[in-house]
Amino acid sequence: MIRLDGVGQVFEGREGRVVALEEIDLHVKPNEFVTLIGRSGCGKSTLLRLIAGLLPPTSGAVSVAGEPVTRPRRDVSFMFQRPALLPWRSVLSNVMLPVEIDGGDGDRGRAAYRDRAHDLLDLVGLKGFERRLPYELSGGMQQRVSLCRSLIRDPQVMLMDEPFSALDALTRTELSEELQRIKMELATTIVFVTHSIEEAVVLADRVVVLTPRPGRLREVVDIDIPRPRSLGQNAHLTEVAQISGLLHGLLAEKSVDDLRPVDEVRP
């Protein structure tokens, strides 16, 4: 579904050249859930922007669904750490925003999208909140709205950049369970960036570990723990802890003084 072949990204900044990514070869299968971890500044967000078509790679090739990525695609959605809702629009019309900006698919009318928006809000437990304004909702509820917005056009691919990082632990646990449930229902391919190693393990079919600048693939770890999995109470805590320990070790391998200490990368 997603292919990166020999991808590199160099930024020419005011302080000189920054090699953000180097020689990235990564193939993500349809319906796969891949999480991406690495130290701050190692190029995780850059990698997502390359897949999203927001940035052309300085070397190598990126393709989605067999087509080279040259600009953003309608079937690829992006979700950020902040919900970024429009404060004057209701919950429902925030969810409908992508359809209004860019139109829907020809075969689905506006009314059908509204029904879809209602179903999605229902799915994340926000039934009855459709007419509320964002300020009336908690951070977790706002991020659920943002999740619905990124699902409104049935994306083939969802790119998620630390979407749960700003949430409290309990809300984060709930949302990571909901995301797994939604993914099982909707069959979509996800690339999910997180600072939390445990979150990366709990969510992923595969965890991709990047090295510090420049970001290279350090390791790709298959996670075979049965689903559903949880960050909270669950039967697989030992396995999650074992794999997390291994990943901590990989992340701690290289220390570069201008980067945050590994303790800060821990959840």
Ligand SMILES: Nc1ncnc2c1ncn2[C@@H]1O[C@H](COP(=O)(O)OP(=O)(O)O)[C@@H](O)[C@H]1O
């Ligand atoms: N538009 C840009 N111009 C210059 N440098 C950038 C730009 N975007 C990112 N970088 C640099 O590229 C590196 C990787 O950034 P980023 O992908 O945001 O890292 P991460 O998301 O892993 O924290 C950092 O050193 C960052 O400063």
Ligand SMILES: [Mg+2]
């Ligand atoms: Mg980032």
